[in-house]
Amino acid sequence: MLFQIPNILSADELQQIREALAKAEFVDGKATAGWYAKQVKHNQQLKRGAGQELETTVKNALSRHPLFQTAVRPKQIHSLRFSRYSAGMSYGTHADNAMMGNWRADVSFTLFLNxxxxxxxxxxxxxxxxxxxxxxxxxxxxxxxxxxxxxxxNEVTAGERLVTIGWVQSLVRDPAQRELLFDIDTVRRSLFAQQGKTVEFDLLSKSVSNLLRQWAE
Structure with missing residues (x-):
């Protein structure tokens, strides 16, 4: 499932992150690329271990957002990279690695910082x-x-592009199952907003719970 969430970071959070990145040390992004992605990855990334507080800010923002939680069903937001693209930099066609350490990459996200x-x-x-x-x-x-x-x-031709890239292992591996759960949960929440707790709401709630029991890992 593909979707956007606007304003997931507040103006203050954005400002703090940008100010921290302006003073931080960046290294060649090839250091964290897979063997074939190294050939097409031309960017810079925040030095590993240098952005723990920034990572916490981003993870907290995602964890508190109901759309992200309902659509992704995150088991763990397990990897984050702060990336910088100056003029002439790009990242050619690739797919993200299936495994990152001991975690599976089910869902990716790009958080735009400027x-x-x-x-x-x-x-x-x-x-x-x-x-x-x-x-x-x-x-x-x-x-x-x-x-x-x-x-x-695509290649940045002028200015500087700042983003945070992240990967999530979902409680529900299958994307079609995640989408079905999201659809049912969306209807359930809409029904509750309109009519409160009804028999139909209870049945939908039971279905969401039972499907999670069946599919969650």
């Missing part, structure tokens, strides 16, 4: 079998997409 007006190019492009979708979201907005998706970052 406004698209501050750089040119740098579109995140998701490649489908017969079309492509490109994204340059507002600062503080996040794009969530399946980790199995082929994607790339």
């Amino acid at each position: 406004e698209p007006s501050t750089y040119e190019g740098g579109e995140l492009v998701l490649e489908g079998p017969d079309d492509e979708q490109s994204y340059r979201l507002a600062a503080g907005s996040v794009l969530v997409y399946p980790s199995s998706t082929l994607h790339r970052v």
Whole structure:
């Protein structure tokens, strides 16, 4: 399932992250790329271990957002990278690794940290079998997409692109099952908002719980 969440970070959180990154040490992004992705990865990443507080800020923002929680069903947000693209940098077509350490990558996300007006190019492009979708979201907005998706970052031609990339292992491995749970839960919440606790609400709640018992890992 592919979706966007605007303003997942507050203006203060964004400012704090950008100020910290402006003073931080970045290294060649190839250091964390798989053997074939090294050939097409041309960016910089925050030095490992240098952004623990920033990671906590991002994880807390995602953990408190109901859409992210309901759609992704995160078991663990297990990896984060703060990436910087200056003019001339890009990341060619690739799919994310299935395993990152002991964790499976089911869902990926890109959190945009600066406004698209501050750089040119740098579109995140998701490649489908017969079309492509490109994204340059507002600062503080996040794009969530399946980790199995082929994607790339077009060359930045001017300015600087700052993003946080992350990977999640879901409680529910199968994306079709996650989407079905999301649809049922959305209807359940809408019904409750309109009519309160009804017999129909209780039946939908039972269905969500029983499907989670069957599918959750």
